[in-house]
Amino acid sequence: MTRKRTVTVNDKMQRRYSYVVSAPPGRGFDPEFKPELTPAEMLRLGVFSGKYMTDCRKEFPASWFKSAKLAKRAKRGRDCSLNYFGVDASQPLSAWRDKGWIHADDPRGWFQWYCRYHMGRRLPEEDRRQIKRWKAICRHVRQVQMNCEPGDVFCRPRQRQALLHWAYDSRNI
Numbered sequence: 001m002t003r004k005r006t007v008t009v010n011d012k013m014q015r016r017y018s019y020v021v022s023a024p025p026g027r028g029f030d031p032e033f034k035p036e037l038t039p040a041e042m043l044r045l046g047v048f049s050g051k052y053m054t055d056c057r058k059e060f061p062a063s064w065f066k067s068a069k070l071a072k073r074a075k076r077g078r079d080c081s082l083n084y085f086g087v088d089a090s091q092p093l094s095a096w097r098d099k100g101w102i103h104a105d106d107p108r109g110w111f112q113w114y115c116r117y118h119m120g121r122r123l124p125e126e127d128r129r130q131i132k133r134w135k136a137i138c139r140h141v142r143q144v145q146m147n148c149e150p151g152d153v154f155c156r157p158r159q160r161q162a163l164l165h166w167a168y169d170s171r172n173i
Contacts, residue, residue, distance in 0.1 A: 007121075011056040013107045021120035025061075028120070033131045035167035039115045043068035047165050048090055049078030052111060060115060084171075085154065089161035101133070110134070114167060137166040144173045 009017040026038065037045070043053065043064055050071035057065055069082040080088045096102050096109050103126050106112040113130045140159050148155030153171055160170035 007059065007119075009056070009059055011059070013056075017105070019105070019116065019121045019123075022122050023120040025119050028122075029117075030127060030131055033134065035114070035134070036169040036172075037164070037167045039111070039118050040064040040068075042111075042164060042167060043070070045069070045164060046082045046084040047161075048083075048111065049080050049088065050082035051078050052108065053115075056108075060119065083161050084164055085157035085161040087157045087161055089158045089165060103129070111165065134166055137163065137168065141168060141170070141173055144170065148173070 004020050004022050006018050006020055009015075009019075029035075039060070040063060044067045046069035050069050052070075053060070053065070053068070054070055071079045071082060078088070078090075080086060083089065093102075093109065102109055103113070105123060105126065106116065110130060110133060113126065114134075117127060117130070140163050144156050144159055144163070153160070160173070163170035163173075
């Protein structure tokens, strides 16, 4: 049994936000949620043009950032060369907000939810919503399979990068 603990967040997007960790890190996932990559693996491969986790490292294990491909602080914009496939595969956060995809507990979006879920936070209603969204992304796996030769890892790089953003290991398609 995991001892519950409270995490308090103070970063650029959240002040004095607290949540309870009630499951062991990396375990106790919903049986329908089977990500192929951990948050640490995603950061190491290169996702979100290196801009995603630059101000909230204290919330997560230091080991996640040892080999993470993150943009340098002096660089203001996104750096697509840090992405595994070297392409931009992201919509701006404003588009996510406009579509109603952002939940108040996770103002950075799906990946922030996944990082916190991986760490053991559980929000049953929000977890169901995010897992449903994650499952819907798998349609891109089939599109890559139908349109690319086996082993051609750089066929449809934008779609493959987007899949990496959702914890699907598109290098193996």
